[in-house]
Every structure is written in C-alpha cells, then in structure tokens.
Amino acid sequence: MLHIINKSPLSNGSLESCLRVAVPGDILLTEDAVYAATSGNAFEGKLREAMGRFKVYVLQPDLDARGLGDRLIEGVTSVDHGGFVDLTISNNSCQSWL
C-alpha cells in the first residue's frame, strides 16, 4: 500500500500516525510533508528509523518549491509527478493520510 502524507510532522500528527499503524510499504511525502525529508529537521531521527521498514519517497517539485531541494535526507527517493503516478500503480492501493 502507498501511504501519501501531505503535512509537516513538526505541526501535525499524520506522518506519526501512519508510522504507528501502517503495515510496512511505500510512503510518499508531498506538499508540506516534504519538510520531513530534509536533513536537520526535528523529525529526521524518526524518519530514518522508519526507513528500515518503509521505502520513503518525496515529491521533488514540492521540495524545490519550498527551497529545500538540496537538503534531502540520504536514502529518500525523489520522484516527480510521473513518479507519483507510477507509485500508485506499483502499489495495489493507496491511502492519503489527510
């Protein structure tokens, strides 16, 4: 299953809830959730820990828009909107953690 998160983990619990409940699979960070994938953010440790169980992707255009295109945590895979589409296909289902 593809888990789509769109909120910063520093101000909202969606990513944390997803990590607590979800069966390991793919996570795509979009919109304000891209902050989770930047080095030095307070959630970095938790994301790195989750990367042992989940494959984490980030929507690069959302990261670039926020001026953090060069701060991506190593091991997080960058995708464009086409890559987003591919992820919804390679997974049998998807869930947006709104």
Place this chain on the structure above:
Amino acid sequence: MKFGIVVNEGPYQHQASDSAYLFAKAAIAKGHEVWRVFFYHDGVNNASKLTEPPQDDRHIVNRWTKLAEEHKVDLVVCVAAAMRRGIREENLAAGFRISGLGQLVEAGTKCDRLITFGD
C-alpha cells in the same frame, strides 16, 4: 490504468487542487485515463465560474475546464456539498457537472485507483 481523483479543498486556499491537477496531467501524459475527478467538501469551489485570480497567477478553474475538454475527464461536483456552499448550475464553470455522492462511490468501484487530495 483508469484513475479516479477526489479533491476535497477549494482552490488557492490549499495546495490540494494544484496537486490533483498535476497528478492528473502526469497520468494522462503517461497514457493513462483519468476517468473522473470528484469535487467534495470545499473542493466544490473549484467549479465556480466567477473565479478571477490575478493575471500573473494560474487559473485553477479554467485549468480543470481545459483538462476536461482535451482529455474527456468527467468533472463531478457533489450536489449536497455544492448547495451548502452556493455552487449552482448558474455559476458552474464549463466542463463541470453537478451530481450525487453516488458518483464518488462509482469512481471507487470502476477505477483501478482512487487518489484523494485534501487537507
């Protein structure tokens, strides 16, 4: 692949409608079908033809209309959510139609994937 998309937030206020549009465009570019986009909650505001952004900004409503025209995307606005928010046939932009929530369920049953964009 046949995609259904749900948009739950209004234009400009939240990135949801932009993200949904870029997803739809990318899916079509890859040769997939975007069968229906269902607008729910404040998402119904994406269908107002009275929308007039500043000239140097993207026109979110017209962008959806164009996508519908060029790629036969069915843009459906939830009637109950629309009535609550003053979206009627009179102010409905081209390419959109107002219908019931059953259209959302149908998108879930008929599409290979249903992707939600919201807050």
Place this chain on the structure above:
Amino acid sequence: MSEGGVKKFMFVNRKAPYGTIYALESLEVVLITAAFDQDVSLVFMDDGVYQLKKGQQTKGIETKNFSPTYRALEGYDIEKLYVEKESLEARGLTEADLLVDVTVLGRAEMGALMNEQDVVLSF
C-alpha cells in the same frame, strides 16, 4: 479485489467533529456507499475517535448534532466500526464512552486491516 464487483471500501476518520465539517460530510459518503452494496468499514483513529463520544450537546453552538447518525448505521447494514486502541487511550477514553458498539483494534491489527482494502477514503 473481492468477488462480484464488490470492493472493500474503508473510511478512515481522523478528525474531530464540529471544528471542521469533514466528519459530517464523511458520514454522508458512508451512507451512500452502503446503498451501493459495497463492503464498508469505518475506522476511527486519532481525533476521529471523538466523533463517537457519548453525550454531544450542540445547542450552544447552534449546530446540528449528527452523532445519532452513527447509531443508525446498523440500519444501513454498516456494522464494521473499528476504533484504534492507542488513539482511545491517548485521549483518556474507553469503549464505555462511545455511543455505538465498536471493535477495538491494536495498531498492528488496524494496519493489517487497512492493507486488505481496495479503496481507502480518508477524511
């Protein structure tokens, strides 16, 4: 996908009622989905568990109290209501605080159930 054109629909409710309209409008989708003879599950987790709190009194905020609708779900053959145990505990609530009968699941069981679904709608 399940047999006979029936899909497994899960509605994940993670937002509290009244502060925003999501809970109410989500319930409207749930009722319609049941009418389409689909396999419907409702999940309440995070602040979504507050939707099921007994004793909601909305007169003072001049808003319709829609919580009785959860009790009517059974009449629409919607009987799969799941609440995440950790979310309840984190809010100082127990099953006795809820206005309908639910199945309480631990986080792992909840995750496994999500993974089995065809369509997951989150509000």
